[in-house]
Amino acid sequence: MTETSTADRSDELILVTGASGRVGTVLRPRLREAGLRLRLLDLKAPDDRLDDEDWVEADIRDRGAVAAAMTDVTAVLHLAGLSVENHWDEILSINIAGTQVVLQAAVDAGIRRVVLASSNHAVGFWTRADAGGIELAPGIAPRPDTFYGWSKAAGESLGRLYHDRFGIDVVALRIGSCAPTPPGPRGLSTWLSPDDTGRLAVAALTSHRPDGFRIVWGISANQRRWWSLAEGADIGYVPRDDAEEFADELLDGVTWDTDEPNLFRVGGHFTEMPLGEPVE
Numbered sequence: 030m031t032e033t034s035t036a037d038r039s040d041e042l043i044l045v046t047g048a049s050g051r052v053g054t055v056l057r058p059r060l061r062e063a064g065l066r067l068r069l070l071d072l073k074a075p076d077d078r079l080d081d082e083d084w085v086e087a088d089i090r091d092r093g094a095v096a097a098a099m100t101d102v103t104a105v106l107h108l109a110g111l112s113v114e115n116h117w118d119e120i121l122s123i124n125i126a127g128t129q130v131v132l133q134a135a136v137d138a139g140i141r142r143v144v145l146a147s148s149n150h151a152v153g154f155w156t157r158a159d160a161g162g163i164e165l166a167p168g169i170a171p172r173p174d175t176f177y178g179w180s181k182a183a184g185e186s187l188g189r190l191y192h193d194r195f196g197i198d199v200v201a202l203r204i205g206s207c208a209p210t211p212p213g214p215r216g217l218s219t220w221l222s223p224d225d226t227g228r229l230a231v232a233a234l235t236s237h238r239p240d241g242f243r244i245v246w247g248i249s250a251n252q253r254r255w256w257s258l259a260e261g262a263d264i265g266y267v268p269r270d271d272a273e274e275f276a277d278e279l280l281d282g283v284t285w286d287t288d289e290p291n292l293f294r295v296g297g298h299f300t301e302m303p304l305g306e307p308v309e
């Protein structure tokens with residue numbers, strides 16, 4: 030797992046929203062192993078919850094419940110929300126209004142840092158050609174590919190507002206593809222391995238460097254990446270995994286140098302899906 034387990038972080042209490050989801054399930058054991066105490070919030074705790082885990086079952090739009098969940102918390106990892114395309118009203122309510130509730134509650138509770146789960150889909154229309162042979166920096170302008178991607182770009186922007194207004198550290202993680210193995214050929218560029226997900230979250234939550242608003246790409250050290258790792262390195266994120274070990278099986282019969290959206294645009298096939306139609 031992570032190699033950061035020796036640090037004494039017993040003073041830290043991290044509120045993880047959306048902790049029952051895919052990323053939360055990857056992170057729960059890894060954040061614990063890193064010595065962080067956790068409070069876990071989701072609509073429903075998972076069936077495999079541990080007896081000694083501190084779970085809060087609540088909706089992030091419930092201001093009172095979220096405020097109560099912030100008690101004694103030192104940093105927030107906000108994962109909760111819709112993680113693929115959905116109806117406009119749902120996206121607005123859960124991803125935008127819900128994120129505002131979390132940021133405001135963090136400020137009200139005097140919490141110094143919020144880490145937001147953003148997404149490559151906030152900038153999904155940028156292309157490998159735009160990268161121009163070098164890596165796309167996270168500072169590129171938003172170019173969302175869906176209502177979902179737009180909500181992630183808006184969430185980053187909301188985080189920046191809360192940083193500028195209230196001075197809290199906000200780190201937005203533009204996650205690629207968090208999965209056990211790279212999901213298809215695109216994953217050779219976009220994969221964020223489970224262990225690197227842990228390394229990234231620990232760095233974002235505990236680094237002494239954030240002191241501001243940052244956007245960091247969430248990918249492993251993939252040889253075929255075209256998104257920058259420099260901003261992650263700046264907060265101490267050192268990925269160890271590389272999707273290349275899966276290249277032979279994933280590239281069987283695949284043309285890599287193509288302008289097909291799935292391999293050419295940051296957001297892959299999201300750039301072509303119908304707007305506002307829920308993805309199952």
Ligand SMILES: NC(=O)c1ccc[n+]([C@@H]2O[C@H](COP(=O)([O-])OP(=O)(O)OC[C@H]3O[C@@H](n4cnc5c(N)ncnc54)[C@H](O)[C@@H]3O)[C@@H](O)[C@H]2O)c1
Nearest residue numbers: 047049050051052072088089109110112146148204206207
């Ligand atoms: N998995 C990836 O590869 C990936 C890529 C880019 C970005 N992200 C982002 O990371 C975050 C986590 O992604 P994931 O793959 O774990 O998603 P997921 O859909 O598996 O989990 C999201 C969790 O949020 C919870 N949730 C939804 N609405 C809620 C509400 N109103 N109140 C409380 N909890 C609510 C759900 O119950 C679920 O457990 C999301 O914000 C997603 O946009 C993930």
